[in-house]
Amino acid sequence: MKSKITFFIFALVLMSINAQGPPLEAQGGEFIFNPQNKECLTNIQRQNIIGQLDENITQLRRNNELAFTASTRGNHPLFVWPVQKSSNSPYNEVWGISNYVDHNQNSPDQLTDYDCGTRTYDTTSGYNHRGLDVYSWPFGWYMMDNDEAEIIAAAPGQIISKSDGNFDRSCDFSTTTPWNAVYVQHSDGSVAWYGHLKSGSLTSKGVGDMVSEGEFLGVMGSSGVSTGPHLHFEVWQDATYTNLIDPYAGTCNSLNSDSWWQTQKPYLNPGINAVLTHSAQPVFNACPTTETTNRSDNFDTADNIFCALYLKDQAAGTSVNLKVIRPDNTILYDWDFPLNANYFSSWWYWPFSGVFDMNGAWKWQATYNGATVTHNFNVSGALSINENTLESTSIFPNPFNDIVYINSQAKIKKTNIVDMLGKTILNFVDTSTLGIKELNLDLLSKGVYFVILESDENEKKTIKLIKN
Secondary structure, eight states: OHHHHHHHHHHHHHHHHHSBOOSOOOEEEEOOSOOSOOOSSOHHHHHHHHHHHHHHHHHHHHTTOOOOOGGGOOOOOOBOOSEEEOTTOOSSOOEEEEEOOOOOOSOSSOOOOTTSSOOSOBOTTSOBOOSEEEEEOSOHHHHHHTTOEEEEOSSOEEEEEEEOSSOOBOOSSOOOOOOOEEEEEOTTSOEEEEESBOTTOSOSOOTTOEEOTTOEEEEBBBOSSOSSSEEEEEEESSTTOOSEEOSSOOTTOOSOSSOOBSSOOOSSOOEEEEEEEESSOOBOOSTTSOOBOOBOSEEETTSOEEEEEEEEEEOTTOEEEEEEEOTTSOEEEEEEEEOOSOEEEEEEEEEEOSOOOSOEEEEEEEEETTEEEEEEEEEEOOOOTTOGGGTTOEEESSSBSSEEEEEOSSOEEEEEEEOTTSOEEEEEEOOSSSOOOEEEOTTSOSEEEEEEEEETTOOEEEEEEEEO
C-alpha cells in the first residue's frame, strides 16, 4: 500500500510540473499559396465567356425567361461569404484570402487594394487583378478531393451561364484550358463570376434556373489558369462587363462607394483554421499531388502524437494559448506560443511522446484572437497505478460484432463500457464464483469504446474495443 501511495503522490507532482509549456520548439512556419501571379483568364478566354454570356441572355430574353428587367431594377445585392465548409469537414474554417481587386491601373508592381494596401497583383502584360481570390487552407488538394470547401451563391439570382468538365488540377499558368465556372445575374442586373471550380462538382441547375442566397454552386478547384484550389470571385455592375465592382468599401476603392457585403469582413482575418492531431508530420507535396495529411484521432499511449495548429492571417506580436488536456480535465500542458511574423497562412506542430498517461478522450485546444477551438483525440494502452497484475487479461474478438469474451486468470467482478468522450454507457457486475466471462454489447453502435475491467482484488485494466 505504501508504494502505491508514494507513486500516486509522485504522479500528482509530475502533473503539476507538466501543466506548463512543453520542452519543445515549434516546427512548421509559413505556407505560401500561389507565389506566382498571372491573370486568372487569358484575354481570349475572357472574350469567349462574355460572348457566351451575351448569347445566353439574348436567348433567355427571346424566350421571355430572363429574370432581370430594367424596369424592375432594384438596389445592388448584399453578399454573404461565397465559401463554406462542407458538413463532413473536420476544420474550424477552410479558407484564406490571397488577393483583392487591384485599383492601381498602372503596372507592373504598382498595387493598391481597397484598403490602400498591396494585397493584390498585376502583370507585366498590363493586367490588374479583377476579383477576390479565396484559397482553401489547410490541405487544399485534400479538401478538393473530398469536397470539403464549397462555393455558394453570394446573393440570389439567375444562372446565365456555366462551364463544367474542364481539367481541374492546374499547377501552372501555361494552360489554355478553360475554367469551370458559374455565372449568376442578380435582380439589379449585376453579374457575379465564380471561377476555378472542381470538374463535375457544379450544381445540377442550368442556364435560366434561379438560385437562392447561400445555395450550393460547386466545389473549390484549380481549373483554368491556376496553381492551386481557390475561388476567383469577380463582380460586374451589369452585363456590359465594362464597370468592375469591388465588393469591399474602403478608402482606396475607386470603383464603387459602398460595400456590397451584408457584413464586410476585416482586411485581415486572424483566426484558427484547424486544430488537428497527426500520426506523423503532415507533408505538403508538390502541386498537384494531394497532401499526405497523416491525420489521426486514435493513438496508443506509446505513439508519437503530432499536435498541429493551422492559422490564417497570423499577426506578428500576437500569441496563441495552447493546452493539452487529459480525459479527467487536468492539464498536461498550458502555454502561450508567440507569433513573430505576419503570414497569410501558417502551420505549427509539436510532436509529443511518452507523456500520455491516461486512457480516454484527450483535448488539444487553441485560443487565438478571442476564439477557442478544441480537437478531441483518443489514447489507449496506458496502465493505471494498480493495473499491472492484469497484463495477461485479454478480450476477443476485437473488433467484434455483438459478444466479446474475457480471457483472464483473475476473477473479473465488474466492467464499465466507456465511450470516446469518457462517458460510461454500460456497466456489468457479477458476484458469482466464476466472475464475468463474456459481455453482450449488441446494443452499442458501431465505433470505438473502452472497457474497464476490475478484478475481485481491485486490479484494473483498460482495453480499447472496436465494434464493426
